[in-house]
């Protein structure tokens with residue numbers, strides 16, 4: 001029986017690139033009774049979630065809602081609603097998720113230009129400035145926290161280059177939201193998306209997004225229908241806003257209970273405290289890693305607190321160590337991707353996971369295994 005497999009699941013300390021550890025109030029919320037998705041009590045929860053997300057995303061954008069689907073659905077939604085065939089799009093790429101954006105935009109037959117930067121280093125603002133002087137774009141897209149490398153991109157500085165232009169600014173905040181500041185309004189971000197299983201510490205399944213008024217205008221000015229029915233915001237808006245909530249698709253009700261509780265946990269601790277805890281835990285980890293004689297991949301100053309790339313020491317067996325961590329210590333860490341495969345480990349300190357006792361547990365295990 002499948003139940004037998006479920007009964008074998010022991011809690012794993014999730015220190016990879018997501019999912020992260022889920023706190024008890026979220027598990028409790030997920031198991032509350034399922035009610036109708038047009039029940040007024042459920043609509044009240046939807047309204048609360050919108051407000052919580054506006055707070056965490058630091059935005060007054062009315063269209064700030066969780067979409068059904070993981071972070072990639074958020075990415076797809078931003079592009080599919082804003083791009084029409086032939087639209088000029090600039091993507092700033094320095095890792096897997098920038099690469100995914102390129103794929104998504106190309107499938108929509110956008111006219112995609114890519115500025116590529118070395119993996120493990122940030123987007124160079126001056127290079128973006130030069131590119132923008134050559135050509136104007138409908139959309140400029142960047143990943144705030146590049147989970148594949150552990151690099152923080154200068155989204156605030158890039159936003160200043162776009163001031164006064166007609167370009168829409170599209171920002172991936174899947175890994176950053178809930179771990180570092182996401183300043184949607186200050187950055188004048190027009191389309192921003194995230195996911196639940198990174199620093200929000202809710203299981204995967206929802207993609208919070210926020211669209212500015214400018215982005216909504218661009219959506220309304222489309223000459224063609226949004227080519228994806230499920231993620232078409234022109235219809236989804238009618239389910240999440242207004243007096244008469246029209247059925248579009250059945251919301252994943254219990255997942256939304258979970259998100260409601262997860263956001264409550266964050267806001268209850270206080271955003272500033274949560275960000276400070278991520279920073280302190282990250283610094284504690286870096287010190288411990290260096291004490292073990294290991295080195296960090298990314299330069300200080302541009303390191304993400306929630307995703308720590310560590311160079312695999314010479315002679316160490318990447319896969320054997322990750323397997324032993326899981327089997328013997330119930331700890332999951334992430335492998336390197338793309339050009340960094342086999343070269344780095346990715347240690348996540350996301351959301352509820354970002355605690356010194358978890359770092360101690362990992363460092364003890366690594367010490368024994370190395």
Ligand SMILES: *Cc1c(COP(=O)(O)O)cnc(C)c1O
Pocket residue numbers: 018070071072073075097143145146147148172173174175195204
């Ligand atoms: C995880 C991640 C995604 C994709 O999210 P999924 O939930 O895996 O679909 C997109 N962008 C970044 C930066 C991520 O870390």
